[in-house]
Amino acid sequence: MSKESYIILKNNSLPVDFREIPVLEYTMFYDLVKSLLIEEFRHSVAYYALESDQKLKFICCIADDYSHEIFVFSHEADIKEHSLKSITPECLQIQNFEREIYENFGINFEGHPWLKPVRYSYHRADKSKVMDNYPFFEIESEELHEVGVGPIHAGVIEPGHFRFICNGENVLHLEIQLGYQHRGIENLFLEKENPIQRCILSESISGDTAIGHALAHAQLIESLAGITVSNRLQIERCIALELERLAVHIGDTAALCTDVAHQLGQVVCEALRTTIINTTQSWCGNRFGKGLIRPGGSYYPLNETVIKGIEKVLENTGKRFMKLTDLIYSLPSVLSRFDGIGIVTKEQNQKIGTVGMAARTTGIPRDIRSSHPFQYYQSYKVEPVLTHSGDVLARGMQRNMEARDSIKIIRELISEWKKLSDEPQKPEYNYHIKPNAFAISMVEGWRGEICHSAITDEKGEIIHYKIKDPSFHNWMALALAVRNQEISDFPICNKSFNLSYCGNDL
Amino acid sequence: MRSHGIQFVPDLKKVELTPLFRGRPEISDDITVEEINYASKICPTDAIITDEFAIDLGKCVFCKECAFALPDKIRFTNDYKIATNKRSNLIIKKGDSAVDFDDNAVRKEIKKVFKNSLKLRQVSAGGDNSCEMELNAAGNVNFDMGRYGIEFVASPRHADGIVITGPITGNMAEALQICYDAVPSPKIIILTGTDAISGGIFNDSKALNRSFLDKYPVDLYVPGNPAHPLSFINGILELIGR
Numbered sequence: 001m002s003k004e005s006y007i008i009l010k011n012n013s014l015p016v017d018f019r020e021i022p023v024l025e026y027t028m029f030y031d032l033v034k035s036l037l038i039e040e041f042r043h044s045v046a047y048y049a050l051e052s053d054q055k056l057k058f059i060c061c062i063a064d065d066y067s068h069e070i071f072v073f074s075h076e077a078d079i080k081e082h083s084l085k086s087i088t089p090e091c092l093q094i095q096n097f098e099r100e101i102y103e104n105f106g107i108n109f110e111g112h113p114w115l116k117p118v119r120y121s122y123h124r125a126d127k128s129k130v131m132d133n134y135p136f137f138e139i140e141s142e143e144l145h146e147v148g149v150g151p152i153h154a155g156v157i158e159p160g161h162f163r164f165i166c167n168g169e170n171v172l173h174l175e176i177q178l179g180y181q182h183r184g185i186e187n188l189f190l191e192k193e194n195p196i197q198r199c200i201l202s203e204s205i206s207g208d209t210a211i212g213h214a215l216a217h218a219q220l221i222e223s224l225a226g227i228t229v230s231n232r233l234q235i236e237r238c239i240a241l242e243l244e245r246l247a248v249h250i251g252d253t254a255a256l257c258t259d260v261a262h263q264l265g266q267v268v269c270e271a272l273r274t275t276i277i278n279t280t281q282s283w284c285g286n287r288f289g290k291g292l293i294r295p296g297g298s299y300y301p302l303n304e305t306v307i308k309g310i311e312k313v314l315e316n317t318g319k320r321f322m323k324l325t326d327l328i329y330s331l332p333s334v335l336s337r338f339d340g341i342g343i344v345t346k347e348q349n350q351k352i353g354t355v356g357m358a359a360r361t362t363g364i365p366r367d368i369r370s371s372h373p374f375q376y377y378q379s380y381k382v383e384p385v386l387t388h389s390g391d392v393l394a395r396g397m398q399r400n401m402e403a404r405d406s407i408k409i410i411r412e413l414i415s416e417w418k419k420l421s422d423e424p425q426k427p428e429y430n431y432h433i434k435p436n437a438f439a440i441s442m443v444e445g446w447r448g449e450i451c452h453s454a455i456t457d458e459k460g461e462i463i464h465y466k467i468k469d470p471s472f473h474n475w476m477a478l479a480l481a482v483r484n485q486e487i488s489d490f491p492i493c494n495k496s497f498n499l500s501y502c503g504n505d506l
Numbered sequence: 507m508r509s510h511g512i513q514f515v516p517d518l519k520k521v522e523l524t525p526l527f528r529g530r531p532e533i534s535d536d537i538t539v540e541e542i543n544y545a546s547k548i549c550p551t552d553a554i555i556t557d558e559f560a561i562d563l564g565k566c567v568f569c570k571e572c573a574f575a576l577p578d579k580i581r582f583t584n585d586y587k588i589a590t591n592k593r594s595n596l597i598i599k600k601g602d603s604a605v606d607f608d609d610n611a612v613r614k615e616i617k618k619v620f621k622n623s624l625k626l627r628q629v630s631a632g633g634d635n636s637c638e639m640e641l642n643a644a645g646n647v648n649f650d651m652g653r654y655g656i657e658f659v660a661s662p663r664h665a666d667g668i669v670i671t672g673p674i675t676g677n678m679a680e681a682l683q684i685c686y687d688a689v690p691s692p693k694i695i696i697l698t699g700t701d702a703i704s705g706g707i708f709n710d711s712k713a714l715n716r717s718f719l720d721k722y723p724v725d726l727y728v729p730g731n732p733a734h735p736l737s738f739i740n741g742i743l744e745l746i747g748r
Binding site: 155 | 523524526527528550551569571574582627630631634635636637638639640643658660672673676677680685701706707708710711712713
């Protein structure tokens with residue numbers, strides 16, 4: 001495939017001219033996706049369509065983890081075009097992207113094995129498709145039964161519907177219907193022109209990843225507007241991101257313990273998570289870090305007092321977390337519930353394009369901090385933490401190890417921060433965005449790869465804003481994990497992933 | 507018994523949060539028309555009512571941008587007691603120094619029936635999961651609202667009311683209605699988080715359907731982005747008269 005078939009971007013680099021993105025015939029487009037994705041070190045980070053000049057424009061971004069590059073190319077079709085050959089049978093990881101385009105624009109991807117709505121967006125092409133008539137997969141048999149769960153679940157969590165087909169206690173198949181959380185957030189990024197509004201929106205994409213998504217947005221704006229930020233700010237953002245990762249991993253360890261009735265693990269981890277998010281609160285006034293990340297700077301620069309608070313909590317909470325997890329992961333009663341449960345194999349993860357910590361539980365070194373480094377991770381190298389068994393135990397251990405790793409990273413970043421004498425930067429809201437630009441921004445949130453990308457018109461107005469939460473890839477991994485498991489193991493499988501409903505539903 | 511542990515927060519009504527916590531705002535008496543207009547221009551959710559020199563906490567997302575722009579005129583205190591039973595009490599005028607709770611407006615049966623035990627069914631309807639996490643935290647070992655007999659339950663049949671988070675999406679409207687109908691009377695409705703109270707930043711999204719709120723009276727509003735567990739717990743304690 002010739003180099004002219006795509007343009008090359010780096011994560012969070014200066015934008016490219018939107019008009020320079022090569023437009024390929026669909027057969028070439030198809031072949032290019034297929035040939036690029038043959039390599040295991042590449043995966044699709046974004047593939048979406050938008051209306052532009054009475055045409056449908058399809059943009060595809062494929063990331064190469066070795067060369068740290070992102071290949072961007074496109075295809076155009078007449079707006080009346082209704083059918084294209086599906087890439088999914090050849091590259092399964094494309095499945096959800098094609099479903100999304102199908103839902104929003106009515107493109108029928110021929111040969112797609114699972115062409116179903118993704119989230120019932122309000123701007124979907126076919127309004128006769130509603131939440132109530134979702135086409136669930138069915139198996140005719142007198143021996144099987146179905147179990148429906150949700151949208152409202154037993155606990156205080158977000159809504160989604162799970163439909164199990166079971167043979168006795170065993171799950172043959174799980175189908176996950178989402179969309180209940182759809183707030184139309186992507187279009188709000190266009191409708192709301194006040195830069196502060198966009199910041200608030202970015203923090204509300206998925207509240208448990210407020211820092212991750214706000215950072216992806218801030219980076220994207222900085223790319224589009226040509227704003228550079230100091231090392232100091234970059235370090236502070238990385239510290240915030242690692243605090244978020246640490247807090248969630250501890251909280252999810254509590255959740256895993258809850259579901260196997262290990263009360264000590266549950267209550268102590270809940271208390272330990274509190275200490276971390278309260279530290280974030282004493283830094284910026286919000287336990288989830290909302291308000292901390294803004295384009296160009298922050299109203300909450302780190303200072304000695306906050307640093308001391310962070311160091312103290314890492315010391316105390318870190319020690320207690322390590323002691324506790326050493327206990328949790330040596331208890332036979334816990335291990336027997338985690339070990340070998342909900343396995344997703346490396347091959348499956350590779351095929352469906354799993355990202356983030358879920359991918360890393362099968363030894364796939366997919367971590368944007370090292371493969372497409374952003375902020376201070378460009379200078380401070382992060383080695384992906386890997387586990388290998390792909391089961392609930394691996395996802396628990398992955399959290400345990402990543403939490404410890406984050407503690408180490410934060411400590412080292414603090415010592416880097418102490419060497420600097422940069423002045424704090426204030427947020428920049430009076431930015432001027434480059435016209436006719438395309439930019440992409442990726443962040444490794446605690447779940448995995450977050451991707452924001454935007455396109456501007458000739459006046460420098462954002463005309464398209466695309467958000468991808470890691471959950472968009474990983475819900476399929478959860479569906480695969482519970483196959484041939486007892487239905488009673490669904491809760492721990494679910495908690496071990498802890499995927500975002502609102503991040504998927506947008 | 508002392509060796510069996512400690513109550514992390516002995517008195518939930520007297521906690522002092524970190525000074526930076528963004529709670530109840532205060533508007534200085536000498537704020538000018540120009541200044542309030544300027545603040546209103548900055549505000550991402552139209553929470554500033556210029557002709558009343560006021561901030562509507564039902565719309566405010568507590569980003570503090572107005573206070574950064576006018577540090578001498580608007581400040582956010584660390585007061586987390588901002589839940590109230592009347593929508594109009596969420597409007598903080600210049601000079602106001604507390605969010606009032608109107609005891610007389612509470613339905614009589616609420617205190618009588620729920621004072622010693624209140625079971626709630628939570629419905630997330632477009633919430634970003636931060637409010638949901640804070641509601642979970644309200645019951646954890648740290649805040650332990652269970653000490654007052656306040657708990658979340660799985661079935662609406664076992665519940666005394668619903669707690670709504672999120673701006674209420676069209677896709678969740680029917681499920682919310684079914685859930686509410688399944689709760690036996692007398693029952694209460696609590697809106698938690700700015701998104702639930704006004705739609706927040708999602709206010710004018712075409713994906714919402716907030717018609718549920720036109721049909722029923724709301725018993726408690728808990729502002730926040732997300733609502734802090736202490737705002738939620740203290741609001742309920744006022745409502746049930748504890």
